[in-house]
Amino acid sequence: MTQERGREIDTREKIVAAATEIIREGGDARPSVRAVASRAGVGASTLRHYFPTQRSLLDATLTELYSEAMPDIRIRDTSVPARERLIECLWHLLEPFSTQAAARAAWKTIYEAFMAPEATEEARIGYLVLVRQAQQRIESWLAILDAEGALQPGSREEQSHFLMAVVDGLSLDRAFPTVDERPTFEASTLRLAVEALVRPTP
Template sequence: MSEGGGAVDDQQEPSTRDRILAAAAAILGEDGATARLSVRAVAARAGVSVGSLRHHFPTQQDLRDEVMRRVLDWMMPRSSIGDRSVPPRERLVQCLLDVLDLSGTGAQAREAMTTMTSTFITAEQTASVREAYLAAQRDGQRRTEGWLRALAEECEIPADDIPRRARFLGTVLDGLSLERAMPAVDSLTQVESEVLFAAADVALAPVDRDG
């Protein structure tokens, strides 16, 4: 209660940045991941000026990247990459499995791959399609680099080699995601585990300073 006896509203109004992101996310939710994020349309929906939107997000790609980051933050399980009670390779493999599991298995994986193909491969290659794909690609690279940075000291990973190692892990995940959509062998889970642990061993290998 306030001093005057009135109720105090503890809820704060969303920031301008959050309103812009919510508006952009709503447009993508209604019109698809590759929908064009028109500056005027997003600003109008958020109830802000075009100048204010440009202040927070100078380009449409900046806006799309941040929407993608927040959506995947919401979808992804909380990472345990910093839990040093678990061996580094096991922590990295679990993070990779969390990404892989977003596509599901069986029919769900096939549906996800069909959607990916129709959205980014067979669709007309417009600027919006390119922006949407690059946003997803950059977010995946950023997350994987973050995991490797968290393990860099423990595993003696050179900082300048982290982007290359992250791209390698991303390629492995792409291949396993595609395999999940195919008629799979009964032991697919075991195969995935073996591949991911092998990939983690490569990604976490220290530099051979004697070579």
């Protein structure tokens, strides 16, 4: 039973990984069952066993993309200044939008899945769940810094929402034609946002 369960998890992970690769490569924002099954090396019926609808497959794929983008990195490493740790974590949120092509593909996926006129209410609710997961991760980072006495007073929910808005803005900006100064602007924007929340280092 344990081995069978392990095989099921492996197959599911292979399918999600295949869909994630297709989206990350700038392919179809809503990969077809045939394309994902082919990439994963499984039959369409096997894919349907784990993901009965394209919606369920896309939700799992986007959750995986969020998880990859949100490691805790060195947030607990007190040998590094609190500001630098938080900035490092926020930089990693931008990794799925690392290039203009990747940013456009990611935002295309988000639009078609959750914002397009044909998106269902169920899809929009799913998006809110994903956003809440991301916000909770940021809140956990802030809680760690708060326990160290490094965070400015205020609502962690509001602070995390503020940081999410900054990261979303930068990720959307990456989808537009680039300018040479963009990396400098991004770094200064993140630093200004973090400095608004983290106490100055004594």
